[in-house]
Amino acid sequence: MSLQIKFWGVRGSLPSAPPPIDWTYHIEGVLRNFFSSGYRDPSQISKYIQGIEVPLLGGYGAATTCVEINSPKSQLIVDGGSGIRNLSERIMTGTTGRAKGPFHIFMTHFHWDHVIGLPFFTPHFIPGCEVHYYAVQPELESLIRGIFKQPYFPVPFEALKAKIVFHVLEPRKPYKIDDLTITPYKLDHPDPCWGLKVESGGKAYAHCVDTEGTRVTREELGEDLPLYQDIDLMYFDAQYTLPELAEKANWGHSAAQVGLDIAIREGIKKVIFAHHDPGARIEQVLELKRQTREYYESRSRAHKNDILWDFAHEGLEITI
Template identity: 80%
Template sequence: MSLTIKFWGVRGSLPSAPTPTEWTYHIEGVLRNFFSLGYRDLSQVSKYIKSIEEPVVGGYGTATTSVELRCGRSQIIIDGGSGIRTLSESIMTGTLGRAKGPFHIFMTHFHWDHVIGLPFFTPHFIPGSEIHYYAVQSDLEQLIRGIFKRPYFPVPFEDLKAKIHFHVLEPRKPVKVDDFTVTPFKLDHPDPCWGYKVEAAGKTYAHCVDTEGTRVTPEELGEDLPLYQNVDVMYFDAQYTLPELAEKANWGHSAAQVGLEIALREGIRRVLFAHHDPGARSEHVMELKRQTGEYYQSLISKASENKENINEIIWDFAHEGLEIVL
């Protein structure tokens, strides 16, 4: 049995898409690249598309945070950003099966970008459907009820057809959901935000957005250090460059370089960076990726010079629709 992770939304703060003018320039660049690489015939378009990274053509996506994890017939969802709407469509068209659930939704916190998609999760409106919400926040039920309330949404919570259950979690205490073991750990965010360590099929995923990474050393992380230990894949907040991180202290978001430092020290095998800024177009994220690559190589070179043993990691910037299987 394997653990499958799919990222239905990877943008932060606000759903955001390029303007028509920006898309025009982007497409023009893609076409120019086609010819500059020596392609001439339309029959070569598919070959060209397959030869480059998906975000180079389609961008990194517009939807905010929502991550699905599957193991066998078990499924959990982390956060209800606008990406959960697309997940909902897949569920309703039968692509994923089990239209009535039960569905298990773990909430990190309740900023707009993490809840905006919840009213568009169709199983809420299906008689006999069953939805379980989980969060450390003690007012979980009140917060979810408040989303389904006029004037924010026309259908009140009391009119939802699904059976909805609420589970308040204890910090750093694991909970079992089918084939998953899920443990909440505190992140560095202005409003309380809880990351999740998810274990299934002998693999471990660490969900670490939104976090500023103000605590980095083992001593600083203290009882939250296990979130980063014995992890196969870490999903880490990288909304800013290092200079931007200094300018936006206490905004609750981090830079890829911070995540790399933690990953290398703790021996994390793979890192995906996300929570892309709403103003960040494809070229901006690719520039972040270039800067991250330079920083990563400097860390590797420094370790080599000092004759230190270091486990190299696989890292990238996540895009909407990305699916990985462990």
């Protein structure tokens, strides 16, 4: 058995893409590299492109946080950032076999970048569909209802055709959704934000966005430590460099080095970093990646731990 995870939105704070002039320079660089890589004939273009990592060619994406987790029997969506619109379109093609649901959406918190896509999740408007919302926040229902309300959105909640069900979860208490077990743990964020441990068939995914990572030792993490233990894949907030993290204390976002320290200590097998700053261009995320690699190499030599890690791009799919 396995878990399949797809990242539909990996941007933080605000949907954001490079402006046209930036793409112009980027495409020029890609074209120049075609020739410097030894290619000459147009028939070689496909081979050249297939050898380039997706972010180096198409960037990291513009959509905000939305993660899809599939087990053999169920599907869970974490957060409704702008990335959920593309997921919705995929669902409505019928290729997933789940056009009528039920759909399960866990909300970590309710900042704009995590809810902006919810009104564009088409199953809300289809008779016979079921949409289940989960959160630790007791205001879950009122907060979701408030999104479907003028002047923010023209269709009121009462006009939705689907059956909408709300589930307020207890902190740190496991909850079953078919063959999935989900357990919310508190993250380090100015407004209450809850990460999620998702388990099925002996595999475990830890969703740790948005978090500043101010608690790092086992003692500091206390009852939230299990979020980072026995994990196959951790999704961790890495919006800032280490110097930026110091400058932006209490903003609720972290740096890759913080996540690596936790992963090395707890033996996490793979880490994917995300919540890219809305102002971060391709080159800036690549620089974060370079700094992370430098840090990882110095730490792994000391601890002899082999951890796979990378920075997420929109559309990335991982099976654990």
